[in-house]
Amino acid sequence: MSRLLLAALLAGVLLGAQAQVTVARPDIPLSTEQEARLAELLPDLRCLVCQNESLAESRAPLALDLKYEVRGLVASGRSAPEIKQYLVDRYGDFVLFRPPFDARTWLLWLGPFALVLLALGVLLRQIRGSRRAVAAAPPKPVDDAALKKLLDE
């Protein structure tokens, strides 16, 4: 493959998928504190065109655009909830990797912890029940003779 063709292919493909135009945009300088806020925000935002990546991870053109957009919003002093709302207004809740706590998601957020309590409750009842059962009827030995032999081997 000729050098020229290689360069053309790489330029075409690497500078954005197909021949999508990438506009040169001015850098948006951020303070250290703003950089930290941006870094905290990006993993919570979903790239819409990728299969399952956050804006922090993705290199898809739309993700780069949105990242630049979010950077601009951070620079303009908007808070994290405001920025999230800005994106939700345009793309819907799908854009949030951390779903908001509301009527639809309380089961999602509280379910696992309720399940721990439930399981612990069942376990404790089981344990208490086992003692009561043992007290009521002395158990026959669990292992029969043949089994004992197997286990001793």
Add this chain to the structure above:
Amino acid sequence: MIPELGHFALILALGIAFLQTVAPLLGYQRRDAKLLAFASSAAQAQFLCIALAYVCLTISFITTDFSVAYVAQNAHTDLPMVYRVSAVWGAHEGSLLLWMLMLSGWTFAVSVFNRRIPAELSALVIAVLGVISTGLLLFMLLTSNPFDRLFPVPLQGRDLNPLLQDFGLAIHPPTLYMGYVGFSVAFAFAVAALITGKLDAAWARWTRPWTTTAWMFLTLGITLGSWWAYNELGWGGWWFWDPVENASFMPWLAGTALIHSLAVTEKRGLLKSWTVLLAILTFSLSLLGTFLVRSGVLVSVHAFASDPARGLFILIFMAVVTGSALTLYAWRAPKLATVGELHLFSREGLLLLNNVFLVVACAAILVGTLYPLVIDALNLGKISVGPPYFNAVFLPLMVPLFVLVGFGAVVPWKKGKSVETWQRLKLPALFAVAFAIVVPLALHGRAALLAVTGGLLGAWTIVAASQDVWRRIRAKPSFVAGIASVPRATWGMTLAHAGLGVWALGVAFVISYGFEKDVRLAPNASTEIGDFRFGFVGATEAKGPNFIARQGEVTIERGDHSVTTLYPQKRFYPSQRNVMTESAVDATLLRDLYVSLGEGFEDGSWSLRIYVKPMIRLIWLGGVLMFLGGCLAASDRRYRLAKAAERRLAVDGGAQAA
């Protein structure tokens, strides 16, 4: 000719699988020993057929026979030989054949190592496995035949997805499937026990090595997958909470719970119905994973090309297999109730607690993975549940689990004594606290909360887990005699638990002290991250067997010392017009330096992603330790001795007859 042979072998296998199901069941009903004995022969014949089909497909790939549609879609004449062999499982149809090969392989193993198991039980186990085989073979032949021909024959193939052209990924699916599919044996044992109603400590003992073996392969498979993603996806992540990863992690968690509850059932004869349920659930979660990956109901990084017809078939298959097992369970399990005293502060009590946290963690992942689907099905809109959710829910559930690991190895069966336990655990606890405070400060100069917590739990797990082995060795006159006296199962458990601790240390440190930077550098410019200076020399051309690439050169210095030079690549695969990021990593036990190329610009500058990842190797080392622990535990002499005893019994019987 060869593809037809493979196709024919699959059809033959379907017939055999059907007989393998029906004959033993009839035999069980009619008490017919001949029909029961047929199970083993059928299992072995079925394995031979599937293996033949598998070899046929592999030959088609090696010879790049593009008249086979599946080969034409996933191979290319430029594809290197090793990837031609691994391309067999590179997409839906072939990976299903690999699934089948594993399943028939496990069934074959059951038919060979079943001599000490009652003939009736072993035949029923093989019959249940036959049901699964029949379903999958029907699925393959009706919707996903890898031997379908293509006409007209294309001159060139579409090539294997470049993402999959990596050694890690070449071996990741086989190990993963070995694990996934291996849980079918535990499932079959559980269903067979529900059919016969005989479920005792011996049953648990027979089931244990199969479960442990499947578990250790799944552990290795997940570890390899994580390692692959880290190297190939180009942004330094090692776990994504992607639906497909969750699909492999859920059976792992359930399988881990199963291993522990099997121990209780074997030693104390308790928890029978719970153990059986776990065995059913573990394999059902494997099936669920297959459904999620292949049906396209969820958005995922690794999903196969999806097809609703396939999704529907797997759904029905899942309904039949899991549904009938759970119906049997609802009917028969009440009879399995056992009377036995249970104390919370005993080994079995703690193992039950361990089960609580493992199963709830598994349920949390299930809920998070399926929630978007449920919300959508209820017409409540589209939402995403991503890593922030899983981290927030999963990590807190792991904390009590790690605390328990330390106790579990020390507290005796039946009833523990708190004074004795404290005597044995005070030193490990003290050590863990000291470690958690000193090590983060010494290595990184500041104590992040997560690093201290992770250090505490990791060190505690490792030291407390080693306690048992240490005590056994000390009890012997010499160190060597001591080491020899420790049973392999104990070594296995200790190693696996220590692996868990090592993993926790890795996770805590890499999250707490990792650096990352997304930076655009002109040639000969440099940037500083942590103590390191990364200099970008420039990018040049490079060429591989089936790709062309831009290769960056990045020198790394620390102070005045040169550390290393890395060559990350941005590859272009002409066959699929695909661009791939090939990151470059300099790895030591204490830290990884990781560079990947982003976008190139016309002035010769590039955007680079640079990561410093402290102790990330420990994450995979932990996985490997758990795998090795599983190897040791599964090969414990108890399981082998029972076989010798069986043989002795046979000889005695022969003598008497004479």
Add this chain to the structure above:
Amino acid sequence: MRYAIPLLVLAVLLGFFAVGLNRDPRLLPSPLIGKTAPSFELPVLALSTAQAADAAPARLGNAAFAGKPFLVNFFASWCAGCQVEHPYLMTLARQGAVTLVGIDYKDADADVRQWLAARGNPYAPILVDLDGRAGIDFGVYGVPETFLVSADGRVLHKHVGALTPEAFEKDFKPLLGAGS
């Protein structure tokens, strides 16, 4: 009874999966439906090089289209789906049932001129969204995307992917009279 709980859970899950099989997890509903369309003001594409050389291009915004329902079609010369829907857009333009506003998304002017020259121009005006900012305001995540905006300026419907006659007849046509 409690031994039947796992079976019940399975049944519920299978039900959800059966529904899920018929949904596309990647198809996103637009939160803009029923709301006022995002405001935009974009340069009009010059249809010939000579025209482009002339003074600064005119700019058009929402106000220019008020009073009549119109379609906003995000497209680009580099997008495969746009080629697929293009013949149908030509048909729509010939029928003249609705104004078709094209927004050329992240595309080089020269490329799109060539593309239109080869295929014909169905759009009333074409506006240029070079950096994709208007696309972000409309929540565009994959061109082509087509929005129906009512006479009073509200978004009534969004279609993702190539526009088909079936989709237009079913989802757009009934809404054309609304909001006037």
